[in-house]
Amino acid sequence: MAENWVDERDKAILETIYYCENCNMVLEPRDIAVARQKKVSTRHKVRKVFIARCGHCGNIVTDSHAQYSPERSQFWCRNCIAEMGVQSFHTS
Numbered sequence: 001m002a003e004n005w006v007d008e009r010d011k012a013i014l015e016t017i018y019y020c021e022n023c024n025m026v027l028e029p030r031d032i033a034v035a036r037q038k039k040v041s042t043r044h045k046v047r048k049v050f051i052a053r054c055g056h057c058g059n060i061v062t063d064s065h066a067q068y069s070p071e072r073s074q075f076w077c078r079n080c081i082a083e084m085g086v087q088s089f090h091t092s
Helices: 005-012 032-040 078-084 086-090
Strands: 013-020 025-027 046-053 060-062 066-069 074-077
Touching: 005 013, 005 074, 013 032, 025 032, 032 046, 066 078, 066 086, 074 078, 078 086
Parallel strands: none
Antiparallel strands: 013 025, 013 046, 046 060, 066 074
């Protein structure tokens, strides 16, 4: 396993966005609406969401539908992990 797996994981992330679950709205990180949303709507749940590419099938997925393997230095989507099995996902 690579010593710098955190850096490798960060390289695999394509984009970071914010999502307000109450408003059902996607906010860009550079958008001033993120700061305004956090201040004005303090009870709203604003989540940071990572967009990544599956290293197995190439689909674009969010971090909630993917898992990172430090052994492979790749994100895989849940579908590929289910098809190939957890053991093959964690072995390089």
